Structures are given as C-alpha cells and as structure tokens.
Amino acid sequence: xxxxxxxxxxxxxxxxxxxxxxxxxxxxxxxxxxxxxxxxxxxxxxxxxxxxxxxxxxxxxxxxxxxxxxxxxxxxxxxxxxxxxxxxxxxxxxxxxxxxxxxxxxxxxxxxxxxxxxxxxxxxxxxxxxxxxxxxxxxxxxxxxxxxxxxxxxxxxxxxxxxxxxxxxxxxxxxxxxxxxxxxxxxxxxxxxxxxxxxxxxxxxxxxxxxxxxxxxxxxxxxxxxxxxxxxxxxxxxxxxxxxxxxxxxxxxxxxxxxxxxxxxxxxxxxxxxxxxxxxxxxxxxxxxxxxxxxxxxxxxxxxxxxxxxxxxxxxxxxxxxxxxxxxxxxxxxxxxxxxxxxxxxxxxxxxxxxxxxxxxxxxxxxxxxxxxxxxxxx
Amino acid sequence: xxxxxxxxxxxxxxxxxxxxxxxxxxxxxxxxxxxxxxxxxxxxxxxxxxxxxxxxxxxxxxxxxxxxxxxxxxxxxxxxxxxxxxxxxxxxxxxxxxxxxxxxxxxxxxxxxxxxxxxxxxxxxxxxxxxxxxxxxxxxxxxxxxxxxxxxxxxxxxxxxxxxxxxxxxxxxxxxxxxxxxxxxxxxxxxxxxxxxxxxxxxxxxxxxxxxxxxxxxxxxxxxxxxxxxxxxxxxxxxxxxxxxxxxxxxxxxxxxxxxxxxxxxxxxxxxxxxxxxxxxxxxxxxxxxxxxxxxxxxxxxxxxxxx
Ligand code: SF4
Ligand code: SF4
Numbered sequence: 308x309x310x311x312x313x314x315x316x317x318x319x320x321x322x323x324x325x326x327x328x329x330x331x332x333x334x335x336x337x338x339x340x341x342x343x344x345x346x347x348x349x350x351x352x353x354x355x356x357x358x359x360x361x362x363x364x365x366x367x368x369x370x371x372x373x374x375x376x377x378x379x380x381x382x383x384x385x386x387x388x389x390x391x392x393x394x395x396x397x398x399x400x401x402x403x404x405x406x407x408x409x410x411x412x413x414x415x416x417x418x419x420x421x422x423x424x425x426x427x428x429x430x431x432x433x434x435x436x437x438x439x440x441x442x443x444x445x446x447x448x449x450x451x452x453x454x455x456x457x458x459x460x461x462x463x464x465x466x467x468x469x470x471x472x473x474x475x476x477x478x479x480x481x482x483x484x485x486x487x488x489x490x491x492x493x494x495x496x497x498x499x500x501x502x503x504x505x506x507x508x509x510x511x512x513x514x515x516x517x518x519x520x521x522x523x524x525x526x527x528x529x530x531x532x533x534x535x536x537x538x539x540x541x542x543x544x545x546x547x548x549x550x551x552x553x554x555x556x557x558x559x560x561x562x563x564x565x566x567x568x569x570x571x572x573x574x575x576x577x578x579x580x581x582x583x584x585x586x587x588x589x590x591x592x593x594x595x596x597x598x599x600x601x602x603x604x605x606x607x608x609x610x611x612x613x614x615x616x617x618x619x620x621x622x623x624x625x626x627x628x629x630x631x632x633x634x635x636x637x638x639x640x641x642x643x644x645x646x647x648x649x650x651x652x653x654x655x656x657x658x659x660x661x662x663x664x665x666x667x668x669x670x671x672x673x674x675x676x677x678x679x680x681x682x683x684x685x686x
Numbered sequence: 687x688x689x690x691x692x693x694x695x696x697x698x699x700x701x702x703x704x705x706x707x708x709x710x711x712x713x714x715x716x717x718x719x720x721x722x723x724x725x726x727x728x729x730x731x732x733x734x735x736x737x738x739x740x741x742x743x744x745x746x747x748x749x750x751x752x753x754x755x756x757x758x759x760x761x762x763x764x765x766x767x768x769x770x771x772x773x774x775x776x777x778x779x780x781x782x783x784x785x786x787x788x789x790x791x792x793x794x795x796x797x798x799x800x801x802x803x804x805x806x807x808x809x810x811x812x813x814x815x816x817x818x819x820x821x822x823x824x825x826x827x828x829x830x831x832x833x834x835x836x837x838x839x840x841x842x843x844x845x846x847x848x849x850x851x852x853x854x855x856x857x858x859x860x861x862x863x864x865x866x867x868x869x870x871x872x873x874x875x876x877x878x879x880x881x882x883x884x885x886x887x888x889x890x891x892x893x894x895x896x897x898x899x900x901x902x903x904x905x906x907x908x909x910x911x912x913x914x915x916x917x918x919x920x921x922x923x924x925x926x927x928x929x930x931x932x933x934x935x936x937x938x939x940x941x942x943x944x945x946x947x948x949x950x951x952x953x954x955x956x957x958x959x960x961x962x963x964x965x966x967x968x969x970x971x972x973x974x975x976x977x978x979x980x981x982x983x984x985x986x987x988x989x990x991x992x993x994x
Contacts, residue, residue: 358938579774613778616785
C-alpha cells in the first residue's frame with residue numbers, strides 16, 4: 308500500500324501542532340505545504356472563482372503545492388460561514404485539474420454524530436487507533452496554546468529588540484523543537500525553556516510606546532503572508548501590537564456570554580463568523596486607550612464588511628482612529644505601505660499632542676473607508 | 687403608528703406574510719417604492735464599498751423610509767433549521783441597519799428567527815405583535831392568515847410557471863436570489879430583455895421548496911445555505927424542460943461565489959451563463975451577453991439563422 312502522506316493548509320505557525328497530531332496521533336506521514344509564496348497565491352487564484360474570499364485561494368494554492376511536494380491525502384476543516392463550503396469546491400477543482408488524491412472534507416461530518424465523525428477520520432488512516440489520538444490530542448491543544456502565548460509575547464516585544472532578528476531566530480527553533488514533541492511533559496519543558504530564552508532577549512521599550520490592536524477576519528489576521536506581514540511592519544515602527552484573535556482563544560476558550568454582554572451597546576445579535584470578536588476587541592482597545600485599531604479582512608468578506616458601520620460608531624464614540632485594510636490577492640505592497648505610513652503618522656501625532664488632538668473623523672458625520680480600506684479621515 | 691417596509695432582501699420572500707400580518711392587526715404601513723436611481727445612489731453612499739449590491743440597495747430603501755414612518759421593519763434570521771444556514775448578511779442586517787443609521791435616530795421593528803427556539807418564526811411574530819400592542823390571539827390569527835396568503839401566492843406562482851414551461855419557445859432557467867432577479871433596477875431589465883429576445887425565463891426561485899432542497903444534494907452535498915439549496919435543487923427539477931441556465935449574482939455575493947462555480951463545474955448538459963451584476967455597468971454589456979447566449983442555444987437547437 309502507498310504510504311499515507313497527509314497535508315493541511317497553512318495558517319500561521321499551526322502546521323507544527325498539525326504535524327504532531329498527524330504523525331503521532333494518526334500514525335501517518337505529515338507533509339507541511341511549502342511556505343506560502345507569490346506562486347502559491349497565483350496558483351490558488353488562477354483556479355479559484357474570481358470573487359471568492361481570499362483564504363479559499365490561499366488554501367487551494369497550498370493544496371496544489373503540497374500535492375507537488377508528495378502529499379496524497381488532503382484535509383479541509385469545515386467551520387462557519389463560507390469556510391463550511393470550501394472543501395467541496397476545493398475537492399471538485401482539484402479533481403477537475405486531474406489530481407488523484409484522497410480528500411477528507413470535515414464539513415461533511417460537522418454536525419454529525421461521533422460515529423460518523425469517527426468513520427470520516429478513519430478515512431485518513433484506516434488503521435488509526437483512537438487511543439493514540441486520545442493521547443496526543445491534549446498535547447496538541449496545549450501546544451497550540453503555548454504557541455499562541457509565545458507569539459503574543461513576540462508581538463508585544465519584537466519591535467523593541469536591540470539586535471534585529473533575535474526573536475525570529477528563537478521562534479524558529481522553538482517551532483522546530485516542538486515538531487518532535489509528543490508528551491505533555493516534554494512540551495512543558497520546551498515551552499519553559501523557550502519562554503526563558505524569549506525573556507532573555509534584550510528589548511528597549513520606551514515608557515509609553517504606541518499601541519495598536521488588530522481585529523478582523525480569522526485567516527487574514529492570522530496568516531502573515533496574506534496581510535503583507537502587517538504585524539511585522541508595525542513592530543518595525545516601534546509599535547506594541549495587540550491581537551487577541553488566535554486558535555486557542557476562539558476554539559478552546561471562546562467567551563461567548565461575555566462577548567455578548569460587552570457588545571450589547573452596539574449590537575443585539577451575533578453578526579456571523581468573527582464579527583462579534585472584532586467588535587468586542589475593538590471596544591476593549593478603545594476603552595483601554597489604545598492609539599489605534601487596525602481592521603483586517605480579505606476582499607468581500609461578508610461578516611467583516613458588515614461590522615464596519617459598528618466600528619465606525621465605536622471610533623466616533625471613543626475618539627479612536629481605525630484603519631480599514633482589505634487584502635485582495637493582487638493589491639501591491641506599495642499602496643499598503645503608504646496607507647500604513649499615513650496611519651502611523653496620524654496616531655503618532657495624536658499621541659504627541661495628547662488629549663487635545665481630535666481624530667478628524669469625529670467631526671464629520673460619517674467616516675468612509677474608501678475602496679481599498681484606506682483610512683480617509685478627511686472625507 | 688406607521689411601519690415602513692424596505693422593498694429589498696427578505697421582502698421579496700415574505701411580503702405576503704408581512705403585509706397580511708400588519709393588515710390583520712390594523713397597523714398602517716408603507717412599502718418603499720420600486721428600486722430607482724436615487725435609492726441606489728443613497729444605498730451606495732451609506733453602505734460600505736465592498737458590501738453586495740443587493741444589501742446596498744436595501745440600505746437605500748431603509749434610508750428612503752427614515753423620515754416617513756415610526757418604525758422600519760428589519761427582521762433577522764439566524765438560520766433556517768434543517769433547511770440550512772443563511773448568508774451572514776441576514777444574521778447581521780438588523781445591527782447593520784441600526785449602526786449605519788444610528789445618528790439619524792432610526793427606530794427599528796424587528797423579529798428574530800432562530801431555529802434553536804421552538805416554533806421560532808411564529809414565536810417571533812407573536813413577540814413582534816406584543817410589541818405593537820396587539821393581543822396574542824389576534825396576532826396568532828394574523829400570523830396564520832399571513833402564512834396562508836403566502837402559501838396561496840406560492841401556489842399561484844407555481845401554476846403560472848407550469849404554463850410557461852409548456853410554451854413552445856426557448857426557455858431559460860434563471861438561478862438568482864429572488865431579491866436580485868425581481869428587483870426593478872437589478873434583475874428586471876434582464877428578464878425584460880430575455881422576453882424581448884423571444885425567450886421565456888423560468889424562475890428557479892419559483893419551485894416547490896422542500897422538494898428542491900431535497901434534490902439539491904444531487905448537485906452539492908455540503909452546500910450550507912438554505913436559499914442556495916433551493917435554487918440548486920430547482921436546477922434538478924427544471925433542467926429537462928429548459929434550454930439553458932443563467933446564473934445571476936449580485937457582486938460580490940458570498941455564497942454565490944462558491945455555489946455558481948460548483949454549478950458550472952457540475953452541469954455539463956446545458957449551456958450555463960454566469961452573470962454578475964454590480965448595478966453600475968449599465969445594461970449594454972449585459973444585453974450583448976444575453977444575446978450571444980441565446981444565439982448559442984438557438985444554434986444548438988438548430989434554430990439559428992444568421993441575422994441580416
Ligand atoms: S469570514 Fe470572511 S473570509 Fe472567512 S469564510 Fe466568511 S467571508 Fe470568507
Ligand atoms: S446571499 Fe449574496 S446577495 Fe444575498 S445578502 Fe448574501 S451576499 Fe448579498
């Protein structure tokens with residue numbers, strides 16, 4: 308029998324716990340898709356319907372490249388919103404392209420009973436052992452939490468490292484060491500060791516640095532390639548980047564009740580996908596007196612588009628600037644950098660001028676983000 | 687008290703239920719006019735650029751009603767139970783309207799259909815009736831009357847379409863959300879032009895819904911959205927009686943972006959045209975595409991004659 312080589316689309320650094328799950332849990336070979344490049348995106352776009360949201364295109368590009376790299380079994384998750392329907396179309400497109408791979412679409416069993424779920428999982432490896440999976444699952448979950456914690460720490464400090472590249476270096480070896488971890492004990496040891504190393508990296512933080520919160524659509528927020536490395540760009544300017552959205556906060560610890568309570572002044576009903584998190588976090592940033600909020604999404608993302616009027620109201624009420632960024636598959640870096648610069652200049656000036664500076668949008672009746680999400684406070 | 691009803695989105699699906707419900711309760715209402723240029727323009731100004739054109743137009747209708755009534759009806763649907771999910775727009779629309787027009791002191795009348803509540807639609811209507819100050823029994827009666835009116839209207843539509851299907855002309859199945867294809871500004875010009883080309887448009891959204899949903903799995907197994915399932919199922923129900931299929935979507939419709947692609951990849955025995963309308967391109971381009979599509983159909987049927 309052919310060796311089973313499983314793969315799963317990229318999202319940030321999570322291919323590491325995926326590898327652990329598949330290798331030690333399902334007892335199959337795991338192939339991480341090659342790192343996302345322009346080629347990934349252009350392949351994905353070429354075979355995708357034109358105005359589908361960008362994560363679909365990235366995932367498709369990952370699938371094609373990972374097949375080229377030897378994967379023969381692909382897994383797609385299911386989820387809410389359009390993601391729930393990604394799998395079926397991905398599979399259809401790959402079939403039409405002539406790829407003969409096994410495609411496991413978890414959307415098929417999303418609302419199904421555990422027995423059906425079990426049957427679908429067996430598709431990955433007919434000889435899998437539930438016991439092994441049950442053993443590795445808590446390790447994987449904890450690993451995701453640790454990765455999230457580490458990356459949160461990095462976001463808040465990397466902008467102030469005295470030797471450029473220090474954080475990245477430690478981060479890379481952290482992930483590579485995690486890849487062979489398969490017990491809680493080892494995991495804790497690796498985590499503690501690296502946390503110590505991260506804390507040892509020398510940083511020079513000013514007393515009151517600029518602070519920006521990132522909110523928005525799941526994939527585009529979390530996959531650095533898809534947002535032109537936004538967080539890194541901000542860090543480079545000496546900004547503390549705060550971002551709550553990650554896999555552990557949404558999948559393992561989602562505070563549904565609390566979010567509903569917090570957002571009550573603005574919304575009555577959940578608006579779909581990540582919308583409520585976006586509103587909740589934006590409010591939190593506003594209340595904590597952040598210098599700005601950046602709203603990130605892929606072009607045409609319905610729930611995150613619908614959230615914009617709410618963010619505009621929050622922006623007015625709390626006098627906090629919001630930059631609306633939309634990432635399509637073909638917008639250039641240049642425009643993005645220019646808008647980011649303008650936003651940076653504005654929040655810096657506000658900070659220097661203290662309380663007296665009023666965000667221009669607070670004066671106008673409405674605050675129109677223009678087509679590409681440019682922050683245009685003067686309109 | 688006057689209730690304002692925006693002529694957009696769910697209006698096209700539920701108008702008989704709504705209008706009869708209010709009439710029976712003795713509550714005055716106005717419905718915003720058929721979509722016109724002004725409504726489109728104002729919708730575009732108030733909506734976020736990337737929103738789908740149908741929801742922009744909807745906001746234009748809401749804006750038109752703002753100073754003309756006491757409450758504007760903007761219901762919310764969380765899902766359709768076993769029939770499927772809804773586009774997140776319908777989950778968001780209430781709060782979207784409320785936030786967009788917050789500074790103009792918009793007052794909304796609403797109901798929320800959520801399948802986790804038993805008898806959800808009825809319960810939601812009773813609640814709305816209570817808010818309007820009407821007795822429960824009267825609301826219940828009004829609701830059932832509305833439901834009945836809705837059923838009758840559907841029955842009539844279906845009947846009419848059965849007749850159209852018998853016509854001895856080129857028949858083209860239109861797969862489009864009702865609020866897109868029956869909108870005066872977006873869809874109607876397309877239907878008109880198809881008539882002008884001496885073809886008969888068959889409306890996919892006019893189909894026995896339950897049957898359509900059950901059939902939809904023959905084309906797509908995991909399709910989440912109820913409204914799209916109905917449309918996809920109608921392809922199965924009508925495909926043998928039509929000569930071609932036109933998919934009409936509002937730019938950049940979330941669900942349609944995926945569903946249309948599945949349809950195009952799976953339906954191989956009929957010509958399929960994919961039309962995406964953004965409400966700004968004017969009719970000329972669309973007319974040309976419709977004409978060449980009809981030509982292709984005629985050619986296939988051997989009816990094609992070169993125009994002089
Ligand atoms: S949340 Fe946005 S990006 Fe994600 S599936 Fe929905 S529309 Fe697409
Ligand atoms: S289904 Fe499409 S056209 Fe309808 S509201 Fe959703 S995005 Fe807009």
